[in-house]
Amino acid sequence: MGREFIELFEEWSKSYDDTVDGHNLEYREVFLNYERILDSVVSRVHGHAIEFGIGTGNLTEKLLNAGLTVTAVEPSPAMREKAFEKLQHRTDIVDGDFFEFPKLENVDSIISTYAFHHLNDVEKTKAIAIYSQLLKTGGKIVFADTMYLTKEHHKQAILDAKSSGYHNLANDLSTEYYTTIPFLEDILKENGFTVSFDKCNSFVWIMEAEKL
Ligand SMILES: C[S@@+](CC[C@H](N)C(=O)[O-])C[C@H]1O[C@@H](n2cnc3c(N)ncnc32)[C@H](O)[C@@H]1O
Numbered sequence: 001m002g003r004e005f006i007e008l009f010e011e012w013s014k015s016y017d018d019t020v021d022g023h024n025l026e027y028r029e030v031f032l033n034y035e036r037i038l039d040s041v042v043s044r045v046h047g048h049a050i051e052f053g054i055g056t057g058n059l060t061e062k063l064l065n066a067g068l069t070v071t072a073v074e075p076s077p078a079m080r081e082k083a084f085e086k087l088q089h090r091t092d093i094v095d096g097d098f099f100e101f102p103k104l105e106n107v108d109s110i111i112s113t114y115a116f117h118h119l120n121d122v123e124k125t126k127a128i129a130i131y132s133q134l135l136k137t138g139g140k141i142v143f144a145d146t147m148y149l150t151k152e153h154h155k156q157a158i159l160d161a162k163s164s165g166y167h168n169l170a171n172d173l174s175t176e177y178y179t180t181i182p183f184l185e186d187i188l189k190e191n192g193f194t195v196s197f198d199k200c201n202s203f204v205w206i207m208e209a210e211k212l
Pocket of ligand 1: 004005055056057073076114115
């Protein structure tokens, strides 16, 4: 479920770290403050973390350096290979996704950056219900991703990308499942979390949810 975009990452894996460094003009704003965003995610989590959609392993590396135990989950074989080059044997990298992953007993934090938009809203709802069952009181979900205050803001972002000539970005914003903050807030509250959102650039917010 939710794996329909992984083909894109087989190719993108080769240049992904150049993109996050700001070398791809279309995506420069999306990845603005990338390192700071990852550092901020690390500062909010603790204990044993499951990280979904690790890509080339940039966040995983920071989590390991901060002393966390990480179960790293990534569906794209090419991304897993890149992450393995970076992380070597510091942690296991599992073939899986937001639904298929080792269901560990003691999980403190569920983490992801730039990946939750690969699930549509029905799938997002199912995923949050599963994570709610896994986490104990005080456990956290911390996701950084593109999200919007309203559907109108999302539509405007697509128009802005088109008028800047950023057609890949416009296509990405139109075809993947970018959602709204009120929607995320509702599903988290329904599943027993408190949640806050912090804006990181004109696309990305950090969503920090804590299990009550
Ligand atoms: C834009 S990259 C982000 C990589 C990394 N987290 C980062 O912040 O740089 C999105 C990642 O999500 C992965 N992905 C795509 N669909 C997924 C799914 N259904 N479950 C988990 N990860 C998924 C992709 O393979 C890719 O590695």
